[in-house]
Amino acid sequence: MNSADLGRRVGVPSTALFTDQYELTMVQAALKAGTADRRSVFEAFTRRLPEGRRYGVVAGTGRVLDAVENFHFDDEMLTFLRDQRIVDSPTVDWLADYRFSGDIWGYPEGEVYFPGSPLLRVEGSFAECVLLETVILSILNHDSAIAAAASRMSAAAGGRRLIEMGARRTHELSAVASARAAYIGGFHTTSDLAAGFRYNIPTVGTSAHAFTLLHDSERDAFRAQVDSLGRGTSLLVDTYDVTEAVRTAVEVAGPELGAVRIDSGDLLLVAHRVRQQLDELGATETKIVVTSDLDEYAIASLAAAPVDAYGVGTQLVTGSGHPTCSMVYKLVARARSADPADPLLPVVKKSLGAKSSRGGRKWAARRLDEAGVAEAEVIGSGEVPPELVDRQMLVELVRGGEVVGREPLETARERHVAARAGLPMSAMQLSRGEPVLPTEYV
Amino acid sequence: MNSADLGRRVGVPSTALFTDQYELTMVQAALKAGTADRRSVFEAFTRRLPEGRRYGVVAGTGRVLDAVENFHFDDEMLTFLRDQRIVDSPTVDWLADYRFSGDIWGYPEGEVYFPGSPLLRVEGSFAECVLLETVILSILNHDSAIAAAASRMSAAAGGRRLIEMGARRTHELSAVASARAAYIGGFHTTSDLAAGFRYNIPTVGTSAHAFTLLHDSERDAFRAQVDSLGRGTSLLVDTYDVTEAVRTAVEVAGPELGAVRIDSGDLLLVAHRVRQQLDELGATETKIVVTSDLDEYAIASLAAAPVDAYGVGTQLVTGSGHPTCSMVYKLVARARSADPADPLLPVVKKSLGAKSSRGGRKWAARRLDEAGVAEAEVIGSGEVPPELVDRQMLVELVRGGEVVGREPLETARERHVAARAGLPMSAMQLSRGEPVLPTEYV
Numbered sequence: 001m002n003s004a005d006l007g008r009r010v011g012v013p014s015t016a017l018f019t020d021q022y023e024l025t026m027v028q029a030a031l032k033a034g035t036a037d038r039r040s041v042f043e044a045f046t047r048r049l050p051e052g053r054r055y056g057v058v059a060g061t062g063r064v065l066d067a068v069e070n071f072h073f074d075d076e077m078l079t080f081l082r083d084q085r086i087v088d089s090p091t092v093d094w095l096a097d098y099r100f101s102g103d104i105w106g107y108p109e110g111e112v113y114f115p116g117s118p119l120l121r122v123e124g125s126f127a128e129c130v131l132l133e134t135v136i137l138s139i140l141n142h143d144s145a146i147a148a149a150a151s152r153m154s155a156a157a158g159g160r161r162l163i164e165m166g167a168r169r170t171h172e173l174s175a176v177a178s179a180r181a182a183y184i185g186g187f188h189t190t191s192d193l194a195a196g197f198r199y200n201i202p203t204v205g206t207s208a209h210a211f212t213l214l215h216d217s218e219r220d221a222f223r224a225q226v227d228s229l230g231r232g233t234s235l236l237v238d239t240y241d242v243t244e245a246v247r248t249a250v251e252v253a254g255p256e257l258g259a260v261r262i263d264s265g266d267l268l269l270v271a272h273r274v275r276q277q278l279d280e281l282g283a284t285e286t287k288i289v290v291t292s293d294l295d296e297y298a299i300a301s302l303a304a305a306p307v308d309a310y311g312v313g314t315q316l317v318t319g320s321g322h323p324t325c326s327m328v329y330k331l332v333a334r335a336r337s338a339d340p341a342d343p344l345l346p347v348v349k350k351s352l353g354a355k356s357s358r359g360g361r362k363w364a365a366r367r368l369d370e371a372g373v374a375e376a377e378v379i380g381s382g383e384v385p386p387e388l389v390d391r392q393m394l395v396e397l398v399r400g401g402e403v404v405g406r407e408p409l410e411t412a413r414e415r416h417v418a419a420r421a422g423l424p425m426s427a428m429q430l431s432r433g434e435p436v437l438p439t440e441y442v
Numbered sequence: 443m444n445s446a447d448l449g450r451r452v453g454v455p456s457t458a459l460f461t462d463q464y465e466l467t468m469v470q471a472a473l474k475a476g477t478a479d480r481r482s483v484f485e486a487f488t489r490r491l492p493e494g495r496r497y498g499v500v501a502g503t504g505r506v507l508d509a510v511e512n513f514h515f516d517d518e519m520l521t522f523l524r525d526q527r528i529v530d531s532p533t534v535d536w537l538a539d540y541r542f543s544g545d546i547w548g549y550p551e552g553e554v555y556f557p558g559s560p561l562l563r564v565e566g567s568f569a570e571c572v573l574l575e576t577v578i579l580s581i582l583n584h585d586s587a588i589a590a591a592a593s594r595m596s597a598a599a600g601g602r603r604l605i606e607m608g609a610r611r612t613h614e615l616s617a618v619a620s621a622r623a624a625y626i627g628g629f630h631t632t633s634d635l636a637a638g639f640r641y642n643i644p645t646v647g648t649s650a651h652a653f654t655l656l657h658d659s660e661r662d663a664f665r666a667q668v669d670s671l672g673r674g675t676s677l678l679v680d681t682y683d684v685t686e687a688v689r690t691a692v693e694v695a696g697p698e699l700g701a702v703r704i705d706s707g708d709l710l711l712v713a714h715r716v717r718q719q720l721d722e723l724g725a726t727e728t729k730i731v732v733t734s735d736l737d738e739y740a741i742a743s744l745a746a747a748p749v750d751a752y753g754v755g756t757q758l759v760t761g762s763g764h765p766t767c768s769m770v771y772k773l774v775a776r777a778r779s780a781d782p783a784d785p786l787l788p789v790v791k792k793s794l795g796a797k798s799s800r801g802g803r804k805w806a807a808r809r810l811d812e813a814g815v816a817e818a819e820v821i822g823s824g825e826v827p828p829e830l831v832d833r834q835m836l837v838e839l840v841r842g843g844e845v846v847g848r849e850p851l852e853t854a855r856e857r858h859v860a861a862r863a864g865l866p867m868s869a870m871q872l873s874r875g876e877p878v879l880p881t882e883y884v
Binding site for chain 1 (some may be wrong): 474475522575576583635638647765771
């Protein structure tokens with residue numbers, strides 16, 4: 001694989017403080033008690049999908065790998081922990097040498113998932129694994145929420161182009177991760193330059209209303225834009241009167257005009273009118289881009305409109321009503337020592353009326369029906385039944401602290417298309433429903 | 443002011459690519475057309491509050507100042523822009539020298555705001571101002587959404603302690619900004635170490651269920667924790683049976699036990715039972731912390747419960763149903779040249795059925811009634827009426843490119859308490875309603 005496919009390795013600060021304090025205090029107490037090195041298995045999973053959603057989409061795995069690699073405490077951080085008395089001196093010394101040395105397996109990025117799916121299985125000593133809880137969950141909970149929304153939007157858009165343009169509606173770095181997750185979920189381009197820079201996602205963008213308002217007339221603005229960006233550019237036609245603007249646009253750029261963008265009004269109606277006008281003006285190849293508070297339902301409702309591309313912002317980067325997943329990271333098994341020969345004991349929280357989950361180190365497999373369509377997500381902690389051995393979901397991501405599962409973003413993007421296509425048809429319905437695959441525990 | 447109050451200046455990458463591509467292409471076209479240096483005024487504002495909310499909370503201003511200071515293109519970024527042909531060569535050269543040299547005024551951080559409030563007014567050349575659009579909106583839209591949720595939760599909590607613990611539910615850097623915004627909105631502490639490191643926000647945290655499950659018995663776990671963290675620690679008592687755990691906790695730590703934490707179940711009922719049990723065991727000073735999917739309504743419903751502190755995660759960092767504000771950044775006035783003597787002309791988008799706003803460079807003032815309670819947010823673009831001169835909302839933040847409005851986080855936090863206290867009482871109601879102050883345009 002060409003290393004450029006993996007995106008640009010930008011210098012990032014250590015991820016070691018993207019951590020809840022209790023992880024460090026647990027390490028301190030476990031070090032003192034002599035239990036810190038007990039062999040342990042943690043799993044990241046979700047007890048349920050967001051209400052009404054039929055499948056989840058794994059995204060963020062690649063960022064998790066970066067985060068695990070960059071998880072180390074520098075001198076300034078160690079001084080902070082010592083000065084603020086967050087942990088004691090032996091713990092600070094232990095943290096100074098910290099590097100994750102264990103193994104991580106997980107669902108590959110772009111896969112779909114269901115309640116209970118062990119999305120990530122992290123194995124090593126208790127102390128080294130527990131430290132990764134927050135940063136792993138931050139990444140998976142955020143990125144998977146965006147990818148799930150993107151996937152629904154891409155299903156609704158059919159083959160039409162989808163532009164991610166939500167950077168302004170979310171934290172500036174969340175925006176970069178959102179563009180990445182949206183790309184995995186089926187978007188084609190992003191407006192966010194940092195996402196282009198970091199992840200090689202194609203970037204797009206031409207002009208805003210401010211550009212028209214800067215100039216003394218709409219014609220001046222269009223001429224300035226076409227002079228500089230060429231006839232293939234996209235002109236924004238709803239600053240004043242759309243019909244007038246479309247006429248001016250074609251006069252200025254000629255019928256070779258690349259596209260017009262409509263950012264307000266009744267998009268269905270306006271798109272039809274603009275298409276007719278463009279065709280009458282001979283601009284039959286000029287595309288129509290719409291960009292006004294779209295979500296998957298609005299996209300679907302425009303299926304019959306002559307729209308060539310959708311720009312989606314707010315609803316994409318806020319997960320279309322579900323801005324986070326409810327993934328948790330739980331200790332599911334541990335030994336009584338660091339000895340690999342010491343057996344792993346399943347553990348599980350058991351309080352009454354509580355959030356329940358299943359103990360034990362788990363595998364997962366997707367069972368297909370006779371037609372080759374997925375029919376169940378099978379999860380177990382014993383032997384994998386022979387007929388499911390080839391249908392296992394988890395892949396190796398980190399081996400003995402070394403990242404082995406890095407892959408190009410395109411691979412995750414393609415995997416998502418294939419994974420979604422392997423689900424029962426009802427997965428693609430936008431209406432609320434149950435998870436499209438049942439989770440079976442064996 | 444002590445510079446330590448401003449938090450730690452951590453090395454951050456440039457913010458210049460937290461930018462939508464169209465900002466750069468507009469600069470290119472305006473440079474070519476000779477309009478890039480037209481004196482311009484942009485304003486950030488919101489057309490409406492999230493549905494049912496009675497006031498907004500300004501947060502992120504301090505981060506905006508950092509972002510403006512760090513907005514410069516380094517060689518690697520310029521190479522990217524050139525290689526990807528995002529802009530032409532003269533524009534790349536212009537960007538290489540970019541530093542914002544204009545003026546910024548705005549609502550100070552922690553203030554409340556209403557529809558139309560000019561939260562930030564950015565003045566300079568068109569090109570230098572338009573470039574800041576996305577990063578300014580990303581920060582304000584995100585941080586203000588979190589601060590608004592935090593403010594409602596702090597109103598609901600009365601004087602009780604609020605712990606921000608949502609890092610795992612949002613992007614890892616969004617989490618740091620969320621902790622900061624929550625602190626402004628009235629939270630007391632955070633679990634997020636990066637927020638403590640960067641912003642000096644007090645951090646807390648002791649242990650998770652994993653720590654109990656790591657050990658061979660709950661008693662072993664409690665003993666390990668108390669041995670290491672002291673009797674003042676907070677023990678998590680809902681891994682198995684709460685009553686049993688509370689008894690064990692007090693046996694192990696003695697009545698000096700700092701706190702118990704309950705993370706599941708019927709919190710109202712359980713808190714009462716645990717309080718009674720603790721009192722019977724002589725642990726009358728032991729605090730009760732609850733941390734299970736809380737939002738402002740759950741917090742309010744626990745007002746009669748013997749709870750000492752609330753830990754809030756998901757609903758805080760996702761803005762309690764409103765994960766973003768709908769702030770926009772619009773060109774509101776511009777001259778025909780760079781000449782300061784050339785008059786500013788108000789500009790405004792005017793298309794039918796469109797998102798309307800008001801042109802002109804604006805001031806804002808909060809009018810009080812005779813009792814000194816706020817009664818209207820008054821916004822205008824002409825002369826400020828004499829009786830409102832002393833009630834103006836905008837303060838100077840950047841002068842000629844130099845940041846002059848930096849302030850300690852505590853100042854913003856205290857300002858928010860005062861600002862909220864100055865609103866009509868109905869501002870504090872959690873139920874849905876109209877903005878508590880009307881916006882008046884003069």
